[in-house]
Amino acid sequence: MIQDPLKTQFKVKGVVVITTAMLTFITAWQAASIVLCDFASSAFYAGGIAMRAFGPAFPWYILGVMLFAGLLMMMYIESCSMFTRGGVFPVVNAGLGENAAKAAAAAILFDFTLTGPISGLSAGHYLAGLINSILKAVYLPFEVPQDICAVVFALGVTLYFWYQNVKGIEDSSDKSRKIIRFSMVICLILFVWAGITLLLKDKIVLPPFKPQLNDTSLGWASNFTLMQKIGFLGVLVALGHSVLALSGLETFAQVFREIEYPKIQNLKKAALIVFLFALLFTGGLTFLSALIIPPDLIASEYHDNLLAGLAMHLAGPNFLKLIMQGAVVLAGVAMLAGAVNTSIIGANGIMNRVAETGILTDWFRKIHKKHGTTYHIINMICLMQVGVILLSGGKLYLIGQAYAFGVLWSFVLEMTSLVILRFKNREQKRDFMMPFNIKFDHYYIPIGGAFVVLAVVSLAVVNLFTKKVATISGISFAALLFLVFHISQRLNAKKANDIFEEGHREKLNQSKVEDLAKALQDIPEGKRILVPVKNPENLYHLEEVLKNITNDDTEIIVLYAKPVDAWSVGKTRQATSIDEEELFTKVILIAEKYGLSVHPLLVNCNDYSYAVAQVALAAKVKEIIMGVSGSFGANDQLERLVMAWGAVQQGQDSAEKTSITAKIVWEGREVSYKF
Amino acid sequence: MTDISDIKLKLETDNILLIKENITKKELVKKLVGCICEKNPSLNSEEMLGAVLKREEGISTTLESALSIPHARVEDLNTFLAAMAVMAKPIEDDYGLPIKVMFLFFSPAGQPYFAQHLKMLAHLAEKFTPEFVQELTTCATPQEIAKKINL
Numbered sequence: 001m002i003q004d005p006l007k008t009q010f011k012v013k014g015v016v017v018i019t020t021a022m023l024t025f026i027t028a029w030q031a032a033s034i035v036l037c038d039f040a041s042s043a044f045y046a047g048g049i050a051m052r053a054f055g056p057a058f059p060w061y062i063l064g065v066m067l068f069a070g071l072l073m074m075m076y077i078e079s080c081s082m083f084t085r086g087g088v089f090p091v092v093n094a095g096l097g098e099n100a101a102k103a104a105a106a107a108i109l110f111d112f113t114l115t116g117p118i119s120g121l122s123a124g125h126y127l128a129g130l131i132n133s134i135l136k137a138v139y140l141p142f143e144v145p146q147d148i149c150a151v152v153f154a155l156g157v158t159l160y161f162w163y164q165n166v167k168g169i170e171d172s173s174d175k176s177r178k179i180i181r182f183s184m185v186i187c188l189i190l191f192v193w194a195g196i197t198l199l200l201k202d203k204i205v206l207p208p209f210k211p212q213l214n215d216t217s218l219g220w221a222s223n224f225t226l227m228q229k230i231g232f233l234g235v236l237v238a239l240g241h242s243v244l245a246l247s248g249l250e251t252f253a254q255v256f257r258e259i260e261y262p263k264i265q266n267l268k269k270a271a272l273i274v275f276l277f278a279l280l281f282t283g284g285l286t287f288l289s290a291l292i293i294p295p296d297l298i299a300s301e302y303h304d305n306l307l308a309g310l311a312m313h314l315a316g317p318n319f320l321k322l323i324m325q326g327a328v329v330l331a332g333v334a335m336l337a338g339a340v341n342t343s344i345i346g347a348n349g350i351m352n353r354v355a356e357t358g359i360l361t362d363w364f365r366k367i368h369k370k371h372g373t374t375y376h377i378i379n380m381i382c383l384m385q386v387g388v389i390l391l392s393g394g395k396l397y398l399i400g401q402a403y404a405f406g407v408l409w410s411f412v413l414e415m416t417s418l419v420i421l422r423f424k425n426r427e428q429k430r431d432f433m434m435p436f437n438i439k440f441d442h443y444y445i446p447i448g449g450a451f452v453v454l455a456v457v458s459l460a461v462v463n464l465f466t467k468k469v470a471t472i473s474g475i476s477f478a479a480l481l482f483l484v485f486h487i488s489q490r491l492n493a494k495k496a497n498d499i500f501e502e503g504h505r506e507k508l509n510q511s512k513v514e515d516l517a518k519a520l521q522d523i524p525e526g527k528r529i530l531v532p533v534k535n536p537e538n539l540y541h542l543e544e545v546l547k548n549i550t551n552d553d554t555e556i557i558v559l560y561a562k563p564v565d566a567w568s569v570g571k572t573r574q575a576t577s578i579d580e581e582e583l584f585t586k587v588i589l590i591a592e593k594y595g596l597s598v599h600p601l602l603v604n605c606n607d608y609s610y611a612v613a614q615v616a617l618a619a620k621v622k623e624i625i626m627g628v629s630g631s632f633g634a635n636d637q638l639e640r641l642v643m644a645w646g647a648v649q650q651g652q653d654s655a656e657k658t659s660i661t662a663k664i665v666w667e668g669r670e671v672s673y674k675f
Numbered sequence: 676m677t678d679i680s681d682i683k684l685k686l687e688t689d690n691i692l693l694i695k696e697n698i699t700k701k702e703l704v705k706k707l708v709g710c711i712c713e714k715n716p717s718l719n720s721e722e723m724l725g726a727v728l729k730r731e732e733g734i735s736t737t738l739e740s741a742l743s744i745p746h747a748r749v750e751d752l753n754t755f756l757a758a759m760a761v762m763a764k765p766i767e768d769d770y771g772l773p774i775k776v777m778f779l780f781f782s783p784a785g786q787p788y789f790a791q792h793l794k795m796l797a798h799l800a801e802k803f804t805p806e807f808v809q810e811l812t813t814c815a816t817p818q819e820i821a822k823k824i825n826l
Contacts, residue, residue: 610739632733635789640734642793646800647738673793 015519016510018584018600024168025260025595032273033176034255034345037338038115038248039069039274040183043282044332045122046245047289048303049400053241055212056295059287061235061242066283069246071452072411073271074434076249078449079418080256081264081431084593087253088414089353094425095417098357104413105354106481108250110474111406112347115247116385117392118399119339120154123332125304125396127153130329133312137322146304147394153333154340154389161341162382165348166368166375176341179334180277186331187281190310193324194288197315207290211238219466233462240463243404245282250410251342254349261549261595264431285310304396307332344381351377359489372509404467405474408460415456419449506585510602516618523599526553528621531598532612533560534629536579536586541627541665546594556598557619558587561611564604609637609644616660617648628666637664638673645675681791683754684780687714690758691817700768700777704728704745707758707779715756723747723781737768741775742803744796748784755795756781761811761820776808 026034050058083090088108093101128149135143164175198204211234215222218237252274259266289310293302302309311325352374355365368375392399421428422444436448464471513519531542545556560580584600591598605611616624624641628634641662649657663672690710694703704727712720726747730736737743757780765773778799782792802824814820 607739609734636730636733638793639736639796642797643736643738643744643800646797646802647740649797649801650740650804673790675797 014604015513015516016602016604017513017519018508018510018602024258025597026255026258027260028266028269029273030174030177031255031259031266032270032277033180033338034342035248035252035270035274036180036183036277037176037335038119038251038342038346039246040180040278040281041119041122041332041335041339042245042247043278043285044126044307044336045118045304045396045400046242046247046282047286048298048306049244049397050238050242051295051298051306052303052397053217053400054238056207056290056298057209057211057238058242059207059283059290060209061211061238062245062286063279063283064239065242065245066279068455069249069278070275071434071448071455072246072249072415073252073275074432075415075418075449075452076253077264077267077271077432078430078434079414080253080267082421082425082428084263084589085257085353085356087256087350087353088250088410089350089357091253091421092413092417093357095420096413098359100413100417102354102359102482102485103478104410105350106478106485107406107413107474108410109347109350109406109481110477111247111403111410112250112343112350113381113384113388113477114399114403114406115346116158116340116343116381117154117388118244118247118396118403119336119343120157120385120389121150121392121394121396121399122304123157123336124150124153124394126308126329126332126336129305129308130325133308133322133325137318150394150396151389151392154394155386157337157340158382158385158389161337161344162378164341165344165378166371166373168371168373176338179331179338183281183331183335184277186327187277187285189324190285190307190314190328191280191288193314193316194285194292194310197292197313198288200315204291207287207295210234213237217241217466219468219471221462221465224465236458236462237466240404240408240459240466243408243459243463244400246407247403248339248342248346250350250407251346254346257349257592259595261546263593263595266595268432305329305332340385343385344378347381348374348377351381354485358492359485361488361492364488367509369509398469401467401469402473403470404463405470406478408456408463409474409478411456412453412460415449415453419446419453422446422449506581506588508581508584508600516603516615519601520557520619523555523557523619524553526555527551528555528557528619529623529625530557530559530612530616530619530621531625532608533558533583533587533627534608535627536583538627538630539586539590540667541625541663542587542590542598543594544665545625546590546596546598549596556596557615557621558584558598558600559612559615560584560600560602561605561608561615562602563608564606607644609640610647612641613644613648616645617652620658622658622660624660624662626662626664628664634664634666634669634671638662638671642673642675684757684795685754686757686759686821688817688821690714691820692758692760693763693814693817693820694760695763697764698762698766700743700766700774701728703760703766703777704731704779707745707760707777710758711756711779711781717751718749718756718781723749727779731769735768735770735772737770737772737774738800738803740800740803740805740808741765741773742799742808743768743774743777744799745777745779746792746796747781748788748792749781750784752781752783754783755791759820759824761814763812775812776803778803 047058047062079091089101089105092104125146128144128146132143213234256267285307289306293309293313307328308325311328312321314321354360364377365374366376426443434446434449437444437446531545560583580602603611629637659674661672661674663670705724708724708727709720712718712723727745730747731745736745759778761776765775768774782788811820
């Protein structure tokens with residue numbers, strides 16, 4: 001006779017909460033803020049660096065680059081509509097193959113490694129400029145050394161955001177939103193005040209359009225007299241020196257994965273916010289600076305803090321201008337610090353995409369026990385950024401010279417891939433297409449896309465000859481990183497092969513908790529839906545739930561009731577044990593696809609339906625939505641569930657009992673019952 | 676407790692058995708099906724037994740409380756028909772779980788009755804707590820059991 005209590009007691013035997021960094025979703029505004037913190041922060045340094053490179057014509061070219069960013073973002077939206085975990089690596093991998101993808105990732109990582117330091121140092125320069133302005137205003141006869149101040153500040157900010165990123169993106173994305181909101185206010189004040197200043201001027205002189213190129217800005221091209229004779233090439237050279245204003249745009253694709261439902265609509269909204277803000281902030285304020293500050297002063301005093309210079313040259317009393325400079329510096333410091341953060345987020349995103357294909361060993365993807373972040377990658381990125389800050393000695397122009405190799409060549413590979421994919425993956429679903437297409441047969445020939453490719457290829461090739469520092473350092477860094485990827489891939493060959501055969505596995509943290517109450521305590525109140533999952537190939541019901549959510553306060557608990565072989569009841573005893581890593585990876589990918597958070601939970605049990613009923617009761621869910629079993633009919637499943645529900649209700653106070661609907665959902669059909 | 680006042684259930688006292696001898700689950704199911712079919716000649720006991728056993732091949736109908744609820748949905752029926760057995764010694768179900776009480780019923784097969792069918796299962800699962808099942812095993816007569824279960 002059976003007396004083993006393990007077999008006859010159906011209470012869940014162990015509760016495990018699954019955590020991962022991949023299940024927090026952000027609004028369009030938050031996404032735009034993350035991108036803008038990096039992308040628009042270039043307003044604080046791009047103009048000054050461009051001025052030093054090719055003279056007073058710089059605002060036209062910065063403006064041109066900002067307009068071009070709009071086209072690039074449209075290309076990004078198309079890529080995101082094809083790849084939820086978008087960005088350079090998956091797109092180039094699909095379009096041009098793995099080696100090109102590794103090269104593109106290595107190239108863009110070079111620029112992310114520079115974006116953090118350039119932003120941190122720029123913030124330091126603005127701060128030092130303000131301190132010196134104050135010291136001068138109160139007639140104190142000394143100045144803080146700008147470069148040292150910049151290095152110290154950049155190091156502090158990098159370390160701060162290193163810690164924030166190890167803690168998780170949710171905290172940092174909220175900070176970005178606050179920074180951008182504050183910067184918008186400052187931008188508006190600056191615009192109005194600069195407008196009044198211009199009206200008070202006797203004469204407004206527009207900056208010249210022709211760039212003044214010298215041996216430094218022409219680089220190796222100074223040896224080719226033919227190149228110098230072609231006027232259009234001068235425009236390309238100037239644009240090439242202004243490309244650093246695009247710094248951080250790749251983050252746009254990286255944040256897509258985090259954007260909440262409805263994803264593409266929210267991405268379009270974010271794109272519009274980013275485009276308009278960056279156009280006004282970077283393009284507009286740089287232009288106003290050139291109209292208000294004399295060019296020689298920009299070159300001599302304000303090349304490292306252009307917008308502070310704008311504040312100091314507005315019409316009005318000095319103390320008000322000093323306050324405005326303070327506000328600009330505050331916004332600049334916050335935004336540039338945000339850019340440091342975004343550069344870490346962006347680089348982390350790219351490294352994760354590379355790691356997911358098995359190119360990087362498990363060491364890189366190790367998840368932080370408490371915060372669920374890929375902290376080894378974050379540590380590595382921050383360490384490289386600290387190295388760049390120290391090596392630069394605070395010289396902003398030096399990093400500016402090195403910048404743009406990575407961003408341009410990654411654009412070349414990514415945009416080319418997108419054009420190729422129009423033919424290669426013709427049937428792949430796209431919720432958005434870059435405009436200007438000609439439909440021929442079953443193909444949409446990407447005229448707009450081809451124009452973007454042509455433009456980035458031209459800029460990249462010209463820059464290869466003109467920006468010597470960028471070419472040498474970019475190629476060296478990218479080659480080194482490519483080598484790291486290659487060696488790591490060789491070391492990880494078996495794993496990579498498994499990943500190729502079985503698909504990518506998400507790294508998950510599994511924390512055992514005492515009981516169900518403890519596991520459920522952090523799930524917000526609201527309409528809770530329990531979605532039991534068993535088979536990674538049968539998650540149709542989860543997709544249906546996510547597709548049909550209309551209520552913001554719906555919380556979805558995804559439960560895997562894991563049968564423990566030794567004492568499982570029923571046919572599950574013979575069933576092959578499901579790999580929970582594979583199961584939850586699929587769950588996470590589906591949640592990401594729809595941009596909706598889920599709460600994954602694993603319980604050990606000897607009766608699946610009892611476990612579902614116990615969790616449903618403990619979580620006070622309104623609905624249980626199950627997939628149809630491959631072994632039993634939907635009616636049998638529902639019968640067992642109502643029996644289990646009845647059993648777990650034993651001893652419950654009737655006042656505590658609430659109604660609950662159970663549904664078994666499969667393609668085109670469902671069976672439901674309201675308890 | 677799940678309300679089943681809207682369900683027409685027929686469980687006659689002479690369909691309640693006290694089982695003292697050694698018996699297998701299949702034999703017990705056959706006995707209970709026989710009890711119901713004897714009083715409802717329109718039901719073919721072979722067919723009914725086949726339907727119940729087929730359902731038993733699916734997800735288990737035995738609960739933690741040692742209550743087993745074999746059942747089948749039957750065409751042309753408009754009442755729930757039931758029989759039950761209380762074991763002096765627990766028997767084993769197909770998965771090695773103990774059964775102390777077996778409550779076997781037939782329900783009407785039409786779709787409108789499915790909700791009632793589920794309600795009946797939920798009600799039985801809730802009502803037959805381990806303590807209640809244990810209590811039933813101490814009953815000396817079917818009448819005493821009928822009085823206790825009060826369905």
